[in-house]
Amino acid sequence: MSQPSGTRAPLVSHVSVGVTDLHRAGVFYDAVMATIGARRIMEHGVGIGYGRTFPEFWAARPHDGGQADAGNGAHVCFNAPDAAAVAAFHAAGLAAGGVDDGAPGPRPEYAPGYHAAFLRDPDGNKVEAMCWTARADAG
Numbered sequence: 001m002s003q004p005s006g007t008r009a010p011l012v013s014h015v016s017v018g019v020t021d022l023h024r025a026g027v028f029y030d031a032v033m034a035t036i037g038a039r040r041i042m043e044h045g046v047g048i049g050y051g052r053t054f055p056e057f058w059a060a061r062p063h064d065g066g067q068a069d070a071g072n073g074a075h076v077c078f079n080a081p082d083a084a085a086v087a088a089f090h091a092a093g094l095a096a097g098g099v100d101d102g103a104p105g106p107r108p109e110y111a112p113g114y115h116a117a118f119l120r121d122p123d124g125n126k127v128e129a130m131c132w133t134a135r136a137d138a139g
Contacts, residue, residue: 013056014056014057015056015076016058016059016060017058017068017070017123018060018123018125019060019068019123020068021123022060024097025122026043026059027096027097029048029050029059030096032093032098032129036081037052037081037085038051038052038057038078041054042055047061069124070125074126075118075127076127077128078127082133086117086129086130087117089129093119093121097121098121099119099120101119101120101126102118103117104116106133113133114130115130115132
């Protein structure tokens with residue numbers, strides 16, 4: 001199964017998560033982004049921008065200078081090309097200091113064909129990689 005019919009270009013331009021240590025965040029996000037075809041696009045004094053061609057995701061120190069903390073209920077989901085990339089995202093994140101928040105696998109409770117993995121980055125932010133796979137009941 002490919003992307004569900006009726007979908008179009010993403011609504012969101014970019015998303016930022018607050019981090020306390022840019023170097024540590026860079027190690028984590030360099031590892032997980034590479035597994036889904038994204039890379040470090042830009043960096044400046046307060047943040048690192050990742051994407052495929054445009055910095056769509058930022059790991060940055062909070063603009064108000066306050067302590068970074070993970071938002072309860074908030075998470076960022078990245079599109080992965082396939083289930084192997086979802087598994088690689090999860091493994092790379094664990095190896096780079098992330099914490100498991102849901103092993104790679106199908107999530108039929110979300111939608112038929114939804115395949116995902118969940119991590120917490122070193123600052124506790126919730127990140128997910130997902131792809132659409134063939135439904136088990138398709139025939």
